[in-house]
Amino acid sequence: MKFSIVVFPGSNCDQDCEHVVRELLGCEAEYVWHAETDLKGADAVIIPGGFAYGDYLRAGALARFSPVMESVGRFARQGGPVLGICNGFQVLLEAGLLPGAMRVNRDLRYVCRDVHLRIQSSETPFTRLYDEGSVVRMPIGHMEGNYTAPPSVLDELEREDRVVFRYCDERGAVADAANPNGADRAIAGICSRDRNVVGLMPHPDRCAEALLGNDQGLKMFQSAVTALAAR
Amino acid sequence: MKVEVRVYPREGILDPQGKAIAAALVRLGHGSVEGVRAGKIFFLDVAGDDRAKVEAEARVMAEELLANTVIEGYDVRVL
Numbered sequence: 563m564k565f566s567i568v569v570f571p572g573s574n575c576d577q578d579c580e581h582v583v584r585e586l587l588g589c590e591a592e593y594v595w596h597a598e599t600d601l602k603g604a605d606a607v608i609i610p611g612g613f614a615y616g617d618y619l620r621a622g623a624l625a626r627f628s629p630v631m632e633s634v635g636r637f638a639r640q641g642g643p644v645l646g647i648c649n650g651f652q653v654l655l656e657a658g659l660l661p662g663a664m665r666v667n668r669d670l671r672y673v674c675r676d677v678h679l680r681i682q683s684s685e686t687p688f689t690r691l692y693d694e695g696s697v698v699r700m701p702i703g704h705m706e707g708n709y710t711a712p713p714s715v716l717d718e719l720e721r722e723d724r725v726v727f728r729y730c731d732e733r734g735a736v737a738d739a740a741n742p743n744g745a746d747r748a749i750a751g752i753c754s755r756d757r758n759v760v761g762l763m764p765h766p767d768r769c770a771e772a773l774l775g776n777d778q779g780l781k782m783f784q785s786a787v788t789a790l791a792a793r
Numbered sequence: 794m795k796v797e798v799r800v801y802p803r804e805g806i807l808d809p810q811g812k813a814i815a816a817a818l819v820r821l822g823h824g825s826v827e828g829v830r831a832g833k834i835f836f837l838d839v840a841g842d843d844r845a846k847v848e849a850e851a852r853v854m855a856e857e858l859l860a861n862t863v864i865e866g867y868d869v870r871v872l
């Protein structure tokens with residue numbers, strides 16, 4: 563089972579993802595440089611965090627036009643599982659593989675801390691091992707995580723059960739104080755209509771082993787393994 | 794030709810930057826400020842002498858890249 567990890571100039575969580583895939587999952591990991599078009603036989607694709615192309619213009623805006631993104635788009639349309647983490651989520655939004663856009667955080671600050679998330683849907687290849695409604699703790703680190711979309715799109719996401727993660731307090735209650743960036747409807751992550759493309763602002767790659775004090779993110783990657791095995 | 798593309802948050806879209814700038818202006822004593830939206834301007838040098846064509850192309854550029862039309866509006870001026 564092979565995870566291909568897309569690397570843009572400015573990606574900085576690519577090695578974290580590779581570590582998780584290779585060392586913790588025991589799967590194959592392959593880096594794919596942004597100028598390449600061959601996903602190298604990927605079973606799943608990860609777009610890691612960082613600052614692709616320096617986040618120039620808007621976060622994710624320039625990365626979208628790199629050659630590799632055409633291949634990622636094709637892979638996604640064929641039903642391949644794609645996970646965009648943080649900057650990777652921003653890239654997926656700009657590329658139109660997920661709906662909506664990111665604004666600067668409500669408080670105009672880079673926010674770097676742990677947050678609580680409620681798993682809203684376990685019906686994606688990256689959340690199937692989590693219990694729906696359960697609460698997990700994960701770190702975030704971003705300046706533009708203030709998710710928004712036109713109200714009709716937000717309604718559609720809710721109706722189709724495509725809000726996958728919501729910011730909440732440790733008991734799972736969604737409240738303004740537990741929303742770190744002002745995202746509409748406390749949305750931390752969503753999925754595509756076919757549910758195979760998932761994007762989220764928090765970093766499961768930074769909380770995937772007990773050695774780092776938190777392994778609640780590991781299930782996201784393990785979920786992909788079981789989803790692929792079930793195909 | 795010189796082309797200016799202005800990109801700004803759409804009316805009604807929360808603009809945290811604009812809000813903070815408005816609050817700062819009020820704090821500085823400019824109490825008449827009721828709102829600010831913060832955007833950006835792109836100054837483009839575009840080859841060609843057909844104004845309409847250059848403008849049309851700049852619009853495509855704005856749609857494709859310069860603006861994220863989910864949250865931003867834009868206008869194009871050929872100078």
